[in-house]
Amino acid sequence: DAKTTQPNSMESNEEEPVHLPCNHSTISGTDYIHWYRQLPSQGPEYVIHGLTSNVNNRMASLAIAEDRKSSTLILHRATLRDAAVYYCILKFAGGTSYGKLTFGQGTILTVHP
């Protein structure tokens, strides 16, 4: 699987937007970009995914660079509940490998009241 690079940690204030970056310069044309997050003492939770176009859902937005070498997860209004480790994961969209998620170190997001 192609590698991703994320900052070790980021901080935000409650109710402010948060932009979590991810670099994936070796991404291939068939790799989807997935984001998961892990709240303290819980299992990971799916956040969003995309291929080329920007994506929005009830939890977040995903902005993908035109060359697909980087992406940004956007939390529009951070809450204390958003404090978690955020993982950016590339997944090959095909074959039997698709179900396997390769987790890196992720970004620890701290949200201040």
Add this chain to the structure above:
Amino acid sequence: NAGVTQTPKFQVLKTGQSMTLQCAQDMNHEYMSWYRQDPGMGLRLIHYSVGAGITDQGEVPNGYNVSRSTTEDFPLRLLSAAPSQTSVYFCASSYSINTYEQYFGPGTRLTVT
């Protein structure tokens, strides 16, 4: 739906003991998998299953066995526990291997002394 459930939540074993970590889901998902998470690290795939009767190895399968006799259950067996298997174990499921969103259980924290 209860989602993905795991038992026990905590377990302490002595070196050489065997045990089974239980995982069940009530969402009729075909794809199930086991991950382990060591302190300060991302998750690593141990074994996975694309349906009842079908299992395959992931990234770190040594020392673990799995079986999938029903769609709902996917137990993970430690044959002879070692201190290196001290970790938090997560079970995950999704509708199919090609489904984007995977659902994770709350985890089992295992300590081997």
